[in-house]
Amino acid sequence: MKKKYTIQKSPFVVPTTDGKLIEEHFGNATDKNNQVSIAHMVAPPKWKEPFQTPEFDEYTYIIRGKKQFIIEDETIILEAGQSIKIEKNTRVQYSNPFEEACDYIAICLPAFSIDLVNREEN
Template structure:
C-alpha cells in the first residue's frame, strides 16, 4: 500500500458570495486537517466566527483583512498567520483586487466547528 496520496481533483465548495474554495484535503476525504486554496474577490467579507479549530493562512497574491478579537490585521503576499481556536474573527477583502491564499485548519474545517454569527 502506498504511503502517499496525490490530490488531482480538489472538492470545490459551493458558495454564493463569489469566493472560490478548493479543498485539497479535509473531511471530504477523511483527513484530520484541511488544506484549501481560496480566492476572495474584491470587496468580499463574511460574518464573524469563533472556530473550534486553529487556522493557518498564507497569502499568495493580494491582501486580506482580519478582525481578530477587535484587532485589525492586514496580511499581504508572502505573509502568514496562525489564529488559535476560540478567537473571534472576521475575514474580509475590502481591497480592489482579489486575494489568493491557502488555509490550513486543524482539526479539519467543518461547518459544525466554525460557529458563524448571524448577520
C-alpha cells in the same frame, strides 16, 4: 504494497454563494479527513464573511493580494508572502475590502467543518 502518499489532482470545489472560490485538497469534504484540512482559496474584491469563533486553529498563507482579519478587536492586514495562525476559540472576521482578489492557502487543525466554525448571524 500500499502507497504511502496521496496526490490530489481533483480537489473538491465547495459550493459558495458569495463569489469565493474554495478548493479543498484534503479535509472533510475531500477525503473524510477530520484531522486537517488544506484548501486553496480566492476571495474576490469587497468580499467578507460574518464574525465567527472557530473550534479549530487556522493558518493562512497569502499568495497574492491582501486579506483583512479582525481578531477580537484588532484589525490586521496581510499581504503576499505573509502568514498568520489564529488560535481556536478566537472571534475573527475574514474579509477582502480591497480592489483585487486575494489568493491564499488555509489550513485548519482539526479540519474545517461548518459545525465547528460558529458563524454569527448578520
